Amino acid sequence: MQSTNKLYENNVVAPVLVVFGITGDLAKKKLLPAIYRLLKDDLLPKETVILGLTRQNLGSKDILTNTEICINEADGICDPKAMKKLKDRLQILQIDISKLGEFKKLKTALDQIDKNSGQKLNHLYYMSVPPNVTENIVGELGKHGLNKDNSRLLIEKPFGFDYKSAKKLIKVISKFFNEDQIFRIDHYLAKETVQNILIFRYNNIFEKVWNGANISEVIITANEKLDIEGRKVFYEETGALRDLIQSHLLMLLAVTILDLPDKMTSQKLHRAKLKALESISPVTHSDIKKNAIRGQYEGYREEVENPNSHIDTFAALKLNVSTKRWHKVNFILRTGKALNEKLTTVEVKFKPNQEGLQNNNLIFRIQPHEGIKLTMLIKEPGFNKKTKAADLDLNYRDEKIDVTHPDAYERVLVDAVKGDHSLFSTSSEILASWKIVEDVVQEWTSNSNNLLYYKKGSSGPDVTSLIE
């Protein structure tokens, strides 16, 4: 097991993690459980404080009841000692951020925390709020001098609602925070198995065939069993395309197609990722009918109490990459809510050999049952000459490695405390990814053409027309 000593440089300054949106779904399900696990394994600097902001009159006990339920659901157990650590570190500040002058309260609370700990802690502002609210908060932080060098901004997706709003958000934030202080979260990049796609690609035997001469199609799937889970307002403003494709799935695609840098430094990785994203041809208005499919699960409209909603709870896109390396390869991205399974995979289909025999198939299973499966052609045992497909199957969790498998949010927090930008998105990457889906976002927002309906618990709309 790793300890704090090994994770951080000696001079790392402990953070005050200021959470905007502490009562939200994300804090309850992902952020607070991740902090709990880090505290359990002693992986946060000793003096770390969590400061949750809410306009409601709530105490840490109220906040943590729901978190405990989520930890129990996810881990099957909730360690009372670690829970106590979390409770001891969590402070709640009642504040109405929409009211002028309220940020003074935050400044006073932060000064007090510094005073109690006898040092100037790093302020890590965690924005788990809609993009327009982020804009206001950032402005207020700036006005109250809370944007100084020892502060960092951690911003949840979606970063903007479309290209234009993302650009505006970038501009507003850059007035108060410089790029080094900003950490734009895409938690898929922080998943162990996504990082492993890159490491896998450094195996020379695969990198040599990693191109359109050998690969015919790449299918990236993120199916979810869960429906929108009551997140009515958020989902009505977002939809599957914005929620998963513009962010998580395009990042997965970038990691799959980028030109591997000679070294995996943050700067080189970002350069390669941006180049990859910029090489993906945007789906234009005229391509939408042919290359994009959207669906909505039955019962969604009743759930959000909007009988006319044409929000997509399922989205699939066919994309092309304009480089020589990926010439004529089909890239399919698909995701949906309320489907029959939770499954995230990147499937790389190789072309058949000269005799047209069995295709090799390589599947990165991002979740669950993280692993890599390579389908190969082998001789069927016996006196005949028959061949058959067999799998080389690596189960990531079976590997006897003496460390825990950090959850993506644990990784996000540790890297933000360290100040390591490698697994976060730059503003240029965000803009490049919005550009790819911009026309589809516009068209799907403006009309309900070709919206397909599917049953909850089914496999969703048929996307075979996209797949070769």
Ligand code: BG6
């Ligand atoms: C979030 C989306 O970014 O990712 C959610 O907003 C989605 O709608 C979630 O459910 C999926 O994350 P994971 O890690 O459970 O696959």
